[in-house]
Amino acid sequence: MKQAQHTHVPIAARLIERTDLSEDTTLFRIAPEERALAELSSFVPGQFVQLSVPGAGEIPISPADLPAPDGTLELCVRRVGHVTELLHKQRPGAKLGIRGPFGSGFPLREMAGRPVLLLAGGLGIAPLRSLLMHLLRQRNRYGEITLMYGAKQPRLMLFREELTALAAEGGMRLYLTVDFAPETAEGNHSCAIGLLPDLLKGFRFDAATTYAAVCGPPPLYRCLVADLERAGVAAERILLSLERRMRCGVGRCCHCGLGQKLCCVDGPVFRAGELKGIPEAL
Amino acid sequence: MEKTKTFLKKSRLNQFLETLRIFGELHGPTVSESGVYCFSPLHEPAQLQLDYRRTQIPPKKYLLPFREEILHYASGTYREGHSGAGDLVLFGVHSCDLEGIAYLDRVFLADPADPGYSTRRSHLTLVGTSCEPDDFCFCPEGRESSSCDLFLAASQDGFHLSSHSARGAALLSGAAHLLTKGPPPPRRPSGTCLTPQDPQLRFSENPLWHKFASTCVSCGACSVCCPTCYCFDVREYASLSGGALRIREWDNCLFASHGEVAGANFRPDRLERLRYRFLHKYCGFTPLQGVNSCVGCGRCKEVCPVDIDLRELTAPEPEER
Numbered sequence: 001m002k003q004a005q006h007t008h009v010p011i012a013a014r015l016i017e018r019t020d021l022s023e024d025t026t027l028f029r030i031a032p033e034e035r036a037l038a039e040l041s042s043f044v045p046g047q048f049v050q051l052s053v054p055g056a057g058e059i060p061i062s063p064a065d066l067p068a069p070d071g072t073l074e075l076c077v078r079r080v081g082h083v084t085e086l087l088h089k090q091r092p093g094a095k096l097g098i099r100g101p102f103g104s105g106f107p108l109r110e111m112a113g114r115p116v117l118l119l120a121g122g123l124g125i126a127p128l129r130s131l132l133m134h135l136l137r138q139r140n141r142y143g144e145i146t147l148m149y150g151a152k153q154p155r156l157m158l159f160r161e162e163l164t165a166l167a168a169e170g171g172m173r174l175y176l177t178v179d180f181a182p183e184t185a186e187g188n189h190s191c192a193i194g195l196l197p198d199l200l201k202g203f204r205f206d207a208a209t210t211y212a213a214v215c216g217p218p219p220l221y222r223c224l225v226a227d228l229e230r231a232g233v234a235a236e237r238i239l240l241s242l243e244r245r246m247r248c249g250v251g252r253c254c255h256c257g258l259g260q261k262l263c264c265v266d267g268p269v270f271r272a273g274e275l276k277g278i279p280e281a282l
Numbered sequence: 283m284e285k286t287k288t289f290l291k292k293s294r295l296n297q298f299l300e301t302l303r304i305f306g307e308l309h310g311p312t313v314s315e316s317g318v319y320c321f322s323p324l325h326e327p328a329q330l331q332l333d334y335r336r337t338q339i340p341p342k343k344y345l346l347p348f349r350e351e352i353l354h355y356a357s358g359t360y361r362e363g364h365s366g367a368g369d370l371v372l373f374g375v376h377s378c379d380l381e382g383i384a385y386l387d388r389v390f391l392a393d394p395a396d397p398g399y400s401t402r403r404s405h406l407t408l409v410g411t412s413c414e415p416d417d418f419c420f421c422p423e424g425r426e427s428s429s430c431d432l433f434l435a436a437s438q439d440g441f442h443l444s445s446h447s448a449r450g451a452a453l454l455s456g457a458a459h460l461l462t463k464g465p466p467p468p469r470r471p472s473g474t475c476l477t478p479q480d481p482q483l484r485f486s487e488n489p490l491w492h493k494f495a496s497t498c499v500s501c502g503a504c505s506v507c508c509p510t511c512y513c514f515d516v517r518e519y520a521s522l523s524g525g526a527l528r529i530r531e532w533d534n535c536l537f538a539s540h541g542e543v544a545g546a547n548f549r550p551d552r553l554e555r556l557r558y559r560f561l562h563k564y565c566g567f568t569p570l571q572g573v574n575s576c577v578g579c580g581r582c583k584e585v586c587p588v589d590i591d592l593r594e595l596t597a598p599e600p601e602e603r
Contacts, residue, residue, distance in 0.1 A: 254567065
């Protein structure tokens with residue numbers, strides 16, 4: 001019965017800190033009750049949790065980092081719907097709920113010793129940030145780490161200072177791009193202008209051993225998977241973190257079906273090879 | 283378990299129904315004022331419509347209510363909200379619907395078991411009856427499901443009873459005084475009706491797909507009345523007192539909203555949604571991939587306002603002349 005309690009009833013969590021990252025996206029740090037900590041400590045980057053905002057409902061969120069040593073968790077959330085709207089109104093001290101973690105994460109053991117290329121579009125940086133943080137903390141276990149991150153425009157680029165500082169430490173290569181930059185001081189940032197796939201075009205890397213982790217808006221996947229395969233990355237080493245409306249998280253509500261798979265239990269991280277022939281996947 | 287078989291004369295059916303009430307509130311097939319067959323409480327034996335073809339809504343409504351409170355939020359904590367279930371005896375369930383419940387059991391009793399479903403299921407006693415197929419049915423004739431506690435196979439002057447669980451044996455012994463020795467029941471086949479289909483069929487160039495998509499109105503009736511469709515949505519409502527209520531209710535993969543995410547829809551067209559439903563129904567989902575969940579009850583065909591019959595896709599090619 002303990003298991004059933006865990007998977008159905010959210011455990012109380014408290015909002016302890018919020019940091020606005022852009023006009024509509026905020027990083028929430030939450031402290032789950034002690035009895036959730038053991039479950040959450042098994043979190044693997046790429047997995048998701050169900051965050052409850054009392055009175056509004058529940059949403060699946062991929063944490064933006066592994067749980068901190070004090071058990072707190074960072075969730076990067078954009079204000080786009082009913083639940084996130086109410087979440088964004090919450091102040092530190094507010095009561096929330098959490099279930100999880102659910103689903104599959106990135107195959108970390110398999111990726112050990114190999115170069116990793118992270119490709120993030122827009123809010124897709126959130127799940128990939130937890131992977132990046134893990135890779136950097138275990139830096140000597142992985143090959144070359146490269147992050148390519150594209151946003152619509154400079155003011156929508158999330159974690160910019162943090163990523164730049166991490167790159168300056170020398171642990172990874174960082175390439176930033178924006179779809180367009182306004183001719184104002186705000187647009188005066190040192191990053192490329194163009195789409196994410198354009199960044200990849202000029203990139204020289206060892207395609208035979210590299211693992212690519214991709215997360216972004218739906219059109220990005222179709223484009224990047226084709227480009228990566230053309231560059232020589234095997235479909236089995238292209239890892240995609242997909243987004244669906246996962247209502248239950250345990251494979252029952254069927255809202256996250258893609259072909260004969262369910263995003264919540266078979267994913268949300270899939271290999272591009274697994275998704276071949278499933279038109280509703282990408 | 284060794285099957286106990288014995289005979290109930292037709293004239294004693296009403297008394298038999300009364301003994302079933304000992305095991306819980308008695309429900310069975312009845313006909314509503316508007317002429318619709320439905321499972322509902324049997325207050326008196328005369329309400330029972332044992333010669334029914336099929337009810338409009340399958341017995342899944344007893345295990346997965348159309349709308350259910352699953353969580354309550356109060357004083358900073360979420361708690362289980364599903365209401366407790368009383369003992370219920372569902373009488374006169376056809377084999378197709380029994381197989382439908384057996385499929386739902388595989389989904390909702392798998393680890394971790396769904397709390398609401400498993401509570402209600404443990405309080406539900408199933409008594410099956412044999413049936414006469416009509417033009418909409420497509421299960422093997424005379425199929426007898428053992429996915430029940432007790433099965434009543436009708437013959438000329440009564441019913442051959444066979445128990446399939448410890449509870450079924452208890453029902454038999456509770457009604458022992460009404461039973462007589464009778465001839466052994468005829469052997470009936472048991473099993474699923476349609477073999478699992480090839481998932482690739484949904485991409486076939488079969489022109490039927492386009493014909494179906496051009497007439498389908500996405501009403502979702504086929505899914506609502508399907509004994510094995512179980513998609514659900516979850517919503518939460520705040521109360522003025524500061525608490526909240528989380529509910530789940532039936533959803534439908536024929537609705538355009540089903541494949542939506544923020545900023546995109548992965549199945550925006552009817553053709554895609556029809557193919558998706560076919561794939562789920564006839565080819566199975568994780569972790570029941572390869573399991574056909576169609577039980578042949580014929581409801582989808584009967585209720586479709588534009589006469590779509592997905593089985594046409596799987597029918598063998600007509601022989602060339």
